[in-house]
Amino acid sequence: MESLYALRCPKCNKLYVAPKYVCPNCYNTSFERVELPPNGTVETYTTIHVPPAKYKDEAPYNIAIIRLENGLYVTARLLVEEGKAIKIGARAKYIKTDSRGIPIFSI
Numbered sequence: 001m002e003s004l005y006a007l008r009c010p011k012c013n014k015l016y017v018a019p020k021y022v023c024p025n026c027y028n029t030s031f032e033r034v035e036l037p038p039n040g041t042v043e044t045y046t047t048i049h050v051p052p053a054k055y056k057d058e059a060p061y062n063i064a065i066i067r068l069e070n071g072l073y074v075t076a077r078l079l080v081e082e083g084k085a086i087k088i089g090a091r092a093k094y095i096k097t098d099s100r101g102i103p104i105f106s107i
Helices: 053-058
Strands: 005-008 032-035 039-048 061-068 073-079 091-097 103-106
Touching: 039 073, 061 103, 073 091
Parallel strands: 073 103
Antiparallel strands: 005 032, 039 061, 039 091, 061 073, 091 103
């Protein structure tokens, strides 16, 4: 199974999911790659019905904020079985990161 990763600043220990070149907390320019927990909960979500042109073939799709078990928040695509409702607080499991760098979770 593929793992989800973040960047940790070794100087101040802050974690970042999005790519960074400079730590906004301490201005350090080096980072360590660390593995994140694969499970979390859905904090909020939206279903995109009218997407940007380059994603038109993927609509409708779900974007969610997932709170990982370590407390870090991740913006991700959320896959849901057809006919199943998304509920705030639902358990979400990391599946993979797509070719665009977007994490994909499922409930």
